[in-house]
Amino acid sequence: MRFVIKPENHKTATLSSQATADAILEIATNMSKDNITDKIYRESYGDPDEKRSRVEDQLALSYHNKCAYCERLAKADIEHYRPKKKVAEDNAHNGYYWLCYEWTNLLPSCVKCNREGAKHSKFPIIGNRVYTPSFLANNQLDEDHQKAQNNPLMNEIPYLLHPEVDNPDLFFGFFIDPSGNGIRIKGVDTQNRGDGTIEVCLLNRQELRLERVENVINPFKQSVESAFVMLGDGIYNDDQFVQQIIFQINQLIINASNEKSTHTLLRKFIVKSHQNFSAIVLPYLASSIRNIVLAAFKSI
Numbered sequence: 525m526r527f528v529i530k531p532e533n534h535k536t537a538t539l540s541s542q543a544t545a546d547a548i549l550e551i552a553t554n555m556s557k558d559n560i561t562d563k564i565y566r567e568s569y570g571d572p573d574e575k576r577s578r579v580e581d582q583l584a585l586s587y588h589n590k591c592a593y594c595e596r597l598a599k600a601d602i603e604h605y606r607p608k609k610k611v612a613e614d615n616a617h618n619g620y621y622w623l624c625y626e627w628t629n630l631l632p633s634c635v636k637c638n639r640e641g642a643k644h645s646k647f648p649i650i651g652n653r654v655y656t657p658s659f660l661a662n663n664q665l666d667e668d669h670q671k672a673q674n675n676p677l678m679n680e681i682p683y684l685l686h687p688e689v690d691n692p693d694l695f696f697g698f699f700i701d702p703s704g705n706g707i708r709i710k711g712v713d714t715q716n717r718g719d720g721t722i723e724v725c726l727l728n729r730q731e732l733r734l735e736r737v738e739n740v741i742n743p744f745k746q747s748v749e750s751a752f753v754m755l756g757d758g759i760y761n762d763d764q765f766v767q768q769i770i771f772q773i774n775q776l777i778i779n780a781s782n783e784k785s786t787h788t789l790l791r792k793f794i795v796k797s798h799q800n801f802s803a804i805v806l807p808y809l810a811s812s813i814r815n816i817v818l819a820a821f822k823s824i
């Protein structure tokens with residue numbers, strides 16, 4: 525997960541239309557959940573050859589074709605951050621039906637984070653649950669109250685972090701799985717919202733643990749180890765070897781701030797300190813080059 529700015533003007537014309545505003549008002553006023561339609565929140569192009577969605581394409585602009593939660597490159601569902609029809613943790617809740625077309629409530633999520641025992645209608649919170657929409661004196665919806673970054677929704681303090689509201693960098697750390705099955709993510713905040721997010725979206729599933737190694741660690745490992753081979757073969761002298769290691773570490777740093785990279789949360793964690801780098805990267809390298817690589821990291 526990384527912090528994302530999703531501009532209001534990326535909304536589709538249909539989501540921005542008066543007809544949709546009227547539809548939301550009707551749904552919110554009458555709690556008519558059956559009238560919620562993916563013709564609006566998904567909006568297919570109607571292409572008979574493929575099921576493309578205008579809203580998915582617009583969300584992909586800000587999320588760079590990545591899942592909002594796990595940051596894999598993935599074909600994303602339109603995910604209602606606050607579930608639109610029911611809340612798994614609260615039988616008395618009718619779902620956040622009035623947020624069915626709300627731009628800040630629509631996120632791109634991969635199937636693995638959203639279905640298959642993961643998020644779906646889960647929405648555990650720490651604070652005060654919101655059960656009904658807010659109306660103004662003229663019976664119109666209070667649009668400010670529908671936005672994820674405003675109260676009363678913010679006051680719910682959801683366990684699931686919102687990539688457009690919360691700064692994920694403050695909530696997570698990583699460690700190598702003790703059984704050797706990849707890299708695990710962990711929560712580090714005192715309210716356990718990081719751990720809550722991991723639990724809701726199953727962010728320690730095997731596929732992700734192994735992909736973190738495959739996508740983030742292995743390219744670096746292959747580059748520095750091949751440089752070491754070239755040193756042994758006399759193709760690089762000592763200086764050239766060290767320069768090559770520094771170059772590869774700089775690539776790690778560049779990729780960590782490139783919002784198009786996968787797994788940027790892990791990439792940023794790794795380059796944040798030599799302690800993190802030592803704990804996550806060095807164990808994957810041949811023991812003979814760990815000290816040289818760590819010294820190069822510290823020199824930057």
Ligand SMILES: [Zn+2]
Nearest residue numbers: 591594634637
């Ligand atoms: Zn995902």
